[in-house]
Amino acid sequence: HAAGVEPIHLRPGGTVRLNPLDTPGERDAHDANDANDANDAEEAVRRRAELLASLASASLGRALLPTERNAVELAVAGVSSDPASSPGAPGKPAPTLPAVIDALLAPSAEAARSVRTDVAGLAADGRNVALELRRLVAGDLRGMFDGPTSPGIRLDADFGVLDLSAVYHSPALGLLMTCAAAWLQAGVLGGGGGTGVPARESAPGGVIVVVDEAWALLSNLSAARWLQASWKLSRAWGVANVAVVHRLSDLDTAGAAGSEQVGLAQGLLADSETRVVYAQPHSELSRAAASLGLSSTETEVVPQLRRGVALWKVGSRSFLVEHRLSPFESAIVDTDARMVVG
Numbered sequence: 001h002a003a004g005v006e007p008i009h010l011r012p013g014g015t016v017r018l019n020p021l022d023t024p025g026e027r028d029a030h031d032a033n034d035a036n037d038a039n040d041a042e043e044a045v046r047r048r049a050e051l052l053a054s055l056a057s058a059s060l061g062r063a064l065l066p067t068e069r070n071a072v073e074l075a076v077a078g079v080s081s082d083p084a085s086s087p088g089a090p091g092k093p094a095p096t097l098p099a100v101i102d103a104l105l106a107p108s109a110e111a112a113r114s115v116r117t118d119v120a121g122l123a124a125d126g127r128n129v130a131l132e133l134r135r136l137v138a139g140d141l142r143g144m145f146d147g148p149t150s151p152g153i154r155l156d157a158d159f160g161v162l163d164l165s166a167v168y169h170s171p172a173l174g175l176l177m178t179c180a181a182a183w184l185q186a187g188v189l190g191g192g193g194g195t196g197v198p199a200r201e202s203a204p205g206g207v208i209v210v211v212d213e214a215w216a217l218l219s220n221l222s223a224a225r226w227l228q229a230s231w232k233l234s235r236a237w238g239v240a241n242v243a244v245v246h247r248l249s250d251l252d253t254a255g256a257a258g259s260e261q262v263g264l265a266q267g268l269l270a271d272s273e274t275r276v277v278y279a280q281p282h283s284e285l286s287r288a289a290a291s292l293g294l295s296s297t298e299t300e301v302v303p304q305l306r307r308g309v310a311l312w313k314v315g316s317r318s319f320l321v322e323h324r325l326s327p328f329e330s331a332i333v334d335t336d337a338r339m340v341v342g
Contacts, residue, residue, distance in 0.1 A: 011166035013143040020182040049076040054226045059132040071126030074111040075103035104130035173216045206238035214243035218254040224264040275313040279305035
């Protein structure tokens, strides 16, 4: 608000919707003479199917069966190729979650024939997935991702904020953050305004995506897998990712000891070239030293850092950096106001 930006508030039953199936700079896929258009369409289907498979897997609490994943892919391909909802063509928005769910519950005869089964069999394959995804459309999470992106919401401003504080304590926060991140990624890859120009070409200096409370994604296996993929693929598009956690032990609590969630969380840290470490309690020192490769001197310094001073680990180099705030910034980041008596 201080910079004149209105946050995008997402809440169940709210008036703002983001379509996680939006895709960056997608063109009309019906020109069979254009191989690039066909490739764009295939990539859009793959990305959408991967996202929905992650959401369904996270909601079901298990990996999808091959039959379920196949049903998702066929449903996404069907709604993506429907001329009535062909993205990229003027006035024809991207398919929505309700459309995919309908395609899962009532698949086409053509889709069933493509995998040598009948309509009833394919519907049975995708039913559990459809019912789990239906929660985002008609259940307790409706009103956020169940339709086209609300008019007027763009990502070509200097910066934007997706506010999920209304569902911060929801057990489905990981699902919601995954949906929001998918929409955000589509925006930044498409240059923010549906231009089809990669962010690195349309935005001087590239784009920075900040994921606050990253533990909410890391504790969810499918969401953590999706986040890891986004981390690795973003470099080609000139997008810098920032994940914020309170302490390194949050990475260990992403799942059970030795679980894939913990492995993914540790991999995310390993894939981050720059680590900014503020003062940590003594109970965190052994974990920080092992994870960040701290020297004995750095390990001694970390718990003594003053407020606003951080140890920056940039590749193999280390720096102590004092983060100075202007009066304008101090008023924004002050979280102690409610702690002051009188």
